[in-house]
Each structure stands twice: as C-alpha cells, then as structure tokens.
Amino acid sequence: MNKHCLVTGGSGFIGQHLLALLTRQGHSATLLMRQPQTLPALRTQVEQLGGRGELMTAVAGDLGLAGLGLDAAAREQVRQPDVVFHLGAQFAWGLAAEQARRVNVEGALAVAELAAQQGSRLLMVGGFMLANHGHLQRIGIDLQRPERTDWDKVYQRTGAYEGSKLEAHFRVRVRMAELQAPLTMVHPATVCGHSRSGHILPAQPLAGLIGNLAGGLLGAIPGSAAHWLPLVSVDFLAELIVAAAFDGQQAGQEILALDAATPNLQGMLQQLAHTLGVSAPSRHMPIPLLRALLKIPGVPRLLRTDAESLDFIQTTRFNTAATQALAQRHQLHWPDIGQALQATARYLANEPSAVQG
Numbered sequence: 001m002n003k004h005c006l007v008t009g010g011s012g013f014i015g016q017h018l019l020a021l022l023t024r025q026g027h028s029a030t031l032l033m034r035q036p037q038t039l040p041a042l043r044t045q046v047e048q049l050g051g052r053g054e055l056m057t058a059v060a061g062d063l064g065l066a067g068l069g070l071d072a073a074a075r076e077q078v079r080q081p082d083v084v085f086h087l088g089a090q091f092a093w094g095l096a097a098e099q100a101r102r103v104n105v106e107g108a109l110a111v112a113e114l115a116a117q118q119g120s121r122l123l124m125v126g127g128f129m130l131a132n133h134g135h136l137q138r139i140g141i142d143l144q145r146p147e148r149t150d151w152d153k154v155y156q157r158t159g160a161y162e163g164s165k166l167e168a169h170f171r172v173r174v175r176m177a178e179l180q181a182p183l184t185m186v187h188p189a190t191v192c193g194h195s196r197s198g199h200i201l202p203a204q205p206l207a208g209l210i211g212n213l214a215g216g217l218l219g220a221i222p223g224s225a226a227h228w229l230p231l232v233s234v235d236f237l238a239e240l241i242v243a244a245a246f247d248g249q250q251a252g253q254e255i256l257a258l259d260a261a262t263p264n265l266q267g268m269l270q271q272l273a274h275t276l277g278v279s280a281p282s283r284h285m286p287i288p289l290l291r292a293l294l295k296i297p298g299v300p301r302l303l304r305t306d307a308e309s310l311d312f313i314q315t316t317r318f319n320t321a322a323t324q325a326l327a328q329r330h331q332l333h334w335p336d337i338g339q340a341l342q343a344t345a346r347y348l349a350n351e352p353s354a355v356q357g
C-alpha cells in the first residue's frame with residue numbers, strides 16, 4: 001500500500017536517492033525545505049534518478065528555527081505521515097558547536113517530537129561510528145548513561161559536526177522512549193556514488209577524496225594496511241532505509257548500512273587511481289603524524305583535508321549480521337562495492353564540475 005512520508009534533507013545526496021526510490025514505489029512525500037522554491041529543480045533531479053517528481057510536495061521549514069520554522073499552513077500539510085524520514089543535517093568540517101547543536105541536535109529533537117505527536121514512525125539517519133563502541137568510549141561518551149556525557153568535550157575531540165550527530169542520536173533515542181514512539185535508526189558508512197551510474201554530489205566526503213587523488217594531492221595512504229574507510233553505495237543505502245522504515249519488525253532497531261566487502265584504504269585508492277588513470281600513493285603515513293601535520297596553519301587547505309575527516313579511517317571491523325538479515329528478508333542484493341567505486345570515479349572524471357575545486 002502506498003504511504004505518505006515527511007522527509008527532511010530531501011535535497012541532499014542521500015535524500016535525492018531516497019526520494020527517487022520512495023516515489024518509484026508509489027509513495028508520496030512532503031519535504032521540509034529551507035528553499036521550497038527549488039522543488040521544481042529537485043523534482044527534475046529525482047526524475048533523472050528514476051523517481052516520480054509529481055509525488056513530491058514541499059513546505060518551508062528550517063531545522064535551526066524554533067518549531068522547525070513551520071507556519072500554521074505548513075503544520076497542517078505535515079499532518080500524520082506514515083513515516084518521518086530525518087536526514088537533514090548541517091554537514092561541514094569546522095562548524096561552530098552552537099550552530100551544529102542548534103541544527104543537528106535541537107532540530108533532530110524537534111523532528112522526533114513532531115513524529116511522535118503525529119503518531120508516525122521516525123526513521124533517523126545517524127552514522128556508522130555509532131556502531132564503534134570502543135571509539136565512542138575513547139572520545140568520552142558514557143554508553144551506560146549517555147546523559148552523563150560531557151558533550152562539549154566530545155565536540156572538541158571529534159569536531160562539531162560529528163559530535164552533534166552523536167549527541168543527536170543519544171538524545172533522540174531517549175526522547176522517543178519517553179514519548180513511547182516508534183524509532184528506527186540507520187547508520188550509514190561513508191556514502192559512495194550510485195553503484196551503476198556513479199552519481200554523487202561534489203560536497204560528499206568521498207568525492208573530496210577522489211578529487212584529491214585525481215589532483216595528485218594524496219602523497220601517502222593515511223594509516224596502515226589495516227585501515228579502511230567503510231563504504232555503502234547510495235542506491236543500496238536508500239533500499240535499506242526504505243526496507244527498514246516500512247518493516248514493523250524494525251521498530252526500535254538500529255541498522256548498520258556498511259559494506260563489509262569494502263577494500264582497505266590502500267586497495268580502495270589503487271582501484272580509484274586505476275580508473276582515474278593516475279598513480280596511487282604507496283607509502284603509508286601514520287594517522288597521528290597526519291593529524292599533527294594538519295594542525296600546521298595552511299596545511300589543511302593545501303592538502304584539501306581536514307583533521308575531522310580522519311576519525312572515519314579506522315581499523316575496526318563491524319558486525320553486519322542484522323543488516324544482512326534485513327537485506328535477505330526484503331530480497332535486496334548488495335551491489336559490488338568495487339564496481340560502485342569505479343563508477344563513482346568515472347562519474348567524477350566525466351563531470352569535472354562535480355569535483356570540488
């Protein structure tokens with residue numbers, strides 16, 4: 001049966017692919033948008049990705065404003081969706097803590113409360129580091145009693161974007177439990193382009209890495225041979241999100257959207273370099289050394305790399321059994337991540353405007 005959904009972050013990279021899949025399946029979506037006047041262009045984009053633009057409507061709203069910036073008419077328009085998909089987030093390295101908290105934490109709490117008031121399921125998109133409990137403890141999160149966490153210290157360690165995503169996760173989980181409202185979380189790894197077309201947006205972290213490789217800015221491989229940057233292709237991520245959102249058994253569950261077959265960083269850079277026709281770095285540089293170098297003024301700009309991005313390169317391996325089970329239950333097939341990487345590199349090489357300059 002066709003469902004009606006409310007979507008935040010619909011204009012973003014994951015949001016576009018989610019909307020393409022939702023509308024292709026016949027579901028309708030109201031988007032909370034800071035710039036609802038851009039809906040026609042977004043409809044066209046979603047149609048190019050295989051969706052149905054006519055099933056999308058928009059209301060003006062802003063995660064950073066009180067009451068989500070929704071006026072009375074907009075509140076009426078967002079009544080009683082079956083599922084609220086919360087993807088909206090301010091993503092940037094070097095964000096001010098106050099700004100990150102207002103949009104990514106307070107905004108997420110406001111979306112959660114709206115979903116609970118409307119009797120809707122909330123599908124919230126977090127991030128894969130939430131499944132790395134050793135890392136969470138090392139950066140100072142109290143996993144038994146998250147409310148005791150000194151979040152300012154966490155923000156200082158991780159940077160405000162990641163800190164705010166982590167805080168949002170724990171606070172929304174508590175709030176939804178208090179409100180006895182259904183919540184499903186999906187935690188994506190770093191998102192790779194579409195597994196066949198390679199479509200990716202230029203501001204994506206992986207597009208930045210590929211741009212650096214293509215531009216000869218990657219002189220060494222961060223970390224050791226055991227380090228990797230776990231990936232998931234955007235089309236498969238959208239399939240997992242939709243499957244989890246409409247599956248009653250997934251209420252209260254957290255899904256790790258991560259392809260365990262992602263090669264180590266060295267292998268990944270070799271594959272990308274081969275596709276781009278450039279040479280791949282062969283020497284490793286220890287992460288602490290790279291972190292120290294990035295503290296030197298001007299170096300992050302020179303290398304087009306920010307220390308905040310280094311936390312995502314780790315040696316930890318993850319248990320994806322629950323994700324495999326969800327995929328099997330819904331007959332979803334993991335695309336080949338190597339092919340998705342190559343398609344992404346080809347897409348970026350053919351669309352130079354998509355590589356950040």
Ligand SMILES: NC(=O)c1ccc[n+]([C@@H]2O[C@H](COP(=O)([O-])OP(=O)(O)OC[C@H]3O[C@@H](n4cnc5c(N)ncnc54)[C@H](OP(=O)(O)O)[C@@H]3O)[C@@H](O)[C@H]2O)c1
Pocket residue numbers: 008009010011012013014015032033034035061062063064086087088089090091103125126127128165187188189190191201203204205
């Ligand atoms: N991409 C990844 O590798 C990755 C990995 C793990 C988790 N995630 C998470 O997945 C979600 C989606 O990521 P993405 O890569 O698709 O992000 P994205 O391309 O940067 O898109 C962000 C979306 O959030 C919206 N947004 C930002 N600030 C807003 C505000 N104040 N009010 C309303 N909307 C606002 C943007 O809308 P505008 O059009 O108005 O800018 C845009 O639609 C985020 O929660 C992100 O943390 C992403």
